[in-house]
Amino acid sequence: MLIRRFCASIPHFNLSPVSLTKKPANHLVVFNNFTPRTPNSQTPKSISSMGESRRPAAVPIPAVETADRMELYRALETSVGSSFSLEPLAPKPRPLIVVISGPSGVGKDCLIKRLREVRENIHFVVTATSRSMRAGEVNGKDYFFVSKEEFLTMVENDELLEYALVYGDYKGIPKQQIRDYMAKGHDIILRVDIQGAATLRKILGDSAVFLFLVAESESELVMRLIDRKTESKEALLVRVATAKEELKQMKNFDYVVVNAEGKLENCVKMVESIMDAEKAKVWQKRAMI
Ligand SMILES: Nc1ncnc2c1ncn2[C@@H]1O[C@H](COP(=O)(O)OP(=O)(O)OP(=O)(O)O)[C@@H](O)[C@H]1O
Numbered sequence: 505m506l507i508r509r510f511c512a513s514i515p516h517f518n519l520s521p522v523s524l525t526k527k528p529a530n531h532l533v534v535f536n537n538f539t540p541r542t543p544n545s546q547t548p549k550s551i552s553s554m555g556e557s558r559r560p561a562a563v564p565i566p567a568v569e570t571a572d573r574m575e576l577y578r579a580l581e582t583s584v585g586s587s588f589s590l591e592p593l594a595p596k597p598r599p600l601i602v603v604i605s606g607p608s609g610v611g612k613d614c615l616i617k618r619l620r621e622v623r624e625n626i627h628f629v630v631t632a633t634s635r636s637m638r639a640g641e642v643n644g645k646d647y648f649f650v651s652k653e654e655f656l657t658m659v660e661n662d663e664l665l666e667y668a669l670v671y672g673d674y675k676g677i678p679k680q681q682i683r684d685y686m687a688k689g690h691d692i693i694l695r696v697d698i699q700g701a702a703t704l705r706k707i708l709g710d711s712a713v714f715l716f717l718v719a720e721s722e723s724e725l726v727m728r729l730i731d732r733k734t735e736s737k738e739a740l741l742v743r744v745a746t747a748k749e750e751l752k753q754m755k756n757f758d759y760v761v762v763n764a765e766g767k768l769e770n771c772v773k774m775v776e777s778i779m780d781a782e783k784a785k786v787w788q789k790r791a792m793i
Contacts (some may be wrong), residue, residue, distance in 0.1 A: 710717030
């Protein structure tokens with residue numbers, strides 16, 4: 505019964521009553537109706553077209569308990585009629601575009617900085633901005649700091665995937681950087697505000713992965729902004745009020761990731777897991793920029 509099922513699973517396998525013969529217990533002999541494939545041989549077009557005289561010889565399959573591993577492997581290979589391929593069974597993962605967004609002060613920069621330290625083959629797209637540099641920031645690493653005029657020229661030349669005026673400053677994503685790194689097989693990380701994420705969703709649709717970063721609570725989010733001490737009291741008020749509205753946009757994202765107080769490492773692991781899962785999908789996203 506088992507042999508019948510095994511044979512039925514093999515293409516071109518003719519399980520006629522004469523196909524199996526009794527042999528000593530340690531050897532199963534299978535007569536099959538194909539020519540083992542060699543570089544110069546072809547699979548027969550149809551079994552019925554083969555004359556009796558061309559039937560291949562019996563292929564003995566040694567007993568599993570006593571057989572040499574490779575001998576058994578080769579016998580199985582011959583019996584199924586083709587060599588077992590060394591090619592990977594999983595399709596090659598495509599480069600991902602990961603959009604990371606969330607309210608101001610939630611920890612987007614911290615998350616991305618750590619992700620870049622722990623994960624290979626990712627490229628963080630350096631955004632162009634017309635805002636002035638903060639203490640500790642490096643031009644070309646954190647942002648490309650440009651004047652308003654230079655920024656608007658980039659817009660005119662269609663060099664930006666998306667751009668927006670955020671709190672009085674322009675921010676935009678250079679297209680060429682994405683193309684260059686995707687061509688090298690790198691995953692692309694984009695950091696945008698909520699407004700930017702909505703625009704990117706319209707442009708990229710489901711071809712990118714959208715992550716919404718949150719603190720464990722609204723209160724914790726406000727504390728983080730206060731502690732960062734980078735905003736004036738007026739700017740702080742705008743960011744806090746905006747954050748309340750932005751939290752409502754969570755539903756437009758694919759994943760929500762919590763960056764809890766003192767738990768940045770967990771947050772990074774979660775993002776890595778999401779990226780790994782996306783890469784293991786049978787139908788992977790294909791982003792075209
Ligand atoms: N898990 C965490 N626990 C405690 N503090 C954190 C955590 N993650 C980030 N922070 C702190 O929160 C503050 C805001 O972080 P960060 O600048 O990365 O936020 P952001 O989302 O990039 O903000 P913005 O959008 O305004 O640029 C920083 O002072 C950072 O050190």
